[in-house]
Amino acid sequence: MSEPRRLRIRVAVPDDDEGLALLDRLAWSHLHAVMPRPQPPYPPFFTDRHAPEDCLVAELGDRLAGYLRTGFPTPVEANRHVRQVQGLAVAQEARGRGVGRALVRAAVDEARRRGARRLTLRVLAHNTPARKLYEAEGFVVEGVLPEEFLLDGQYVDDVLMGRSL
Secondary structure (H helix, E strand, O other), rough: OOOOOOEEEOOHHHHHHHHHHHHHHHHHOOOOOOOOOOOOOOOOOOOOOOHHHHHHEEEEEEEEEEEEEEEOOOOOHHHHHHEEEEEEEEOOOOOOOOOHHHHHHHHHHHHHOOOEEEEEEEEEEEEHHHHHHHHHHOOOOEEEEEEEEEEEEEEEEEEEEEEEE
């Protein structure tokens, strides 16, 4: 009998760019994405706005299983005590194995380590699995932008969630 693959969370490195960009494209869905489906030529995953150190990577054994990217919600200095989840994806074959939960918990720890007092996020109202995960990890709804996005012919609310650290 083979040993189950171990889940490991680590900070991304520049060499993760291609694998994370591919995972991001494969995980794309209107369940969580408001931007159109990515088309070639594909942009790099890491940019001036999102550096490797702003991304946590989940690995199951030697395979990329997911990521969680954070950033600042605004460029305003007075808002620097807040970090925001700006992307979360789990590979299809890794879903249901606690990868998303481990990434959220690691992001909370990392935000604290960086001196943040709050962690916030935006989630589409129809993304029930993500909302349940966030609620289970201490996030509460702090606001709703009704019918903020038109996706696949349906108006979808944008739910603002946050938690203190």
